[in-house]
Amino acid sequence: EPEVTQTPSHQVTQMGQEVILRCVPISNHLYFYWYRQILGQKVEFLVSFYNNEISEKSEIFDDQFSVERPDGSNFTLKIRSTKLEDSAMYFCASSEGREASETQYFGPGTRLLVL
């Protein structure tokens, strides 16, 4: 069964450093998403991406964040200058379409720790 994959599974970085989190969505999916979950809190929507551009973003997704689809398979989330509060589990997801009933398929997540 096709699945979303994410690398790395864990990342430790120093405050102020740049990190890139990588995702490979399911191959025939057209919509891609990033969510995050700060420890003990809810899973929160960050951004969605379609047709090589951001479709919508939440208020969390500020100028420190960017997303890119550098080739036909990868989908990346970049945090330019990490802050302590960026420590969280980051989930990538993809879906075939954008209807309300569409299932979003999630990857296993990348646990980011900013020191």
Added chain:
Amino acid sequence: GDSVTQMEGPVTLSEEAFLTINCTYTATGYPSLFWYVQYPGEGLQLLLKATKADDKGSNKGFEATYRKETTSFHLEKGSVQVSDSAVYFCALSTKLDTGRRALTFGSGTRLQVQP
């Protein structure tokens, strides 16, 4: 804005016990409702979904009914197994200003099933 409220965990049950995890929501319009499950060390997996009022989603012995009148989507299983131990997330599809959708999650409920 849209929100999802789940019962606090952890929920600890003996094998073969009956499970209910409560989920209520606040949303404008008619969202689709989802239950996702996260097994230890894995990503979020769709367990079941319902896309309109009175629909019942079911999978692997779990079921949930979309109750518009009580704005609820409670998860039930008649006889839990040790292998059901996981974190369960209730979610709804939120309509964004653009008309597109993102998922709004509850805080998750950890289920522990003891032999």
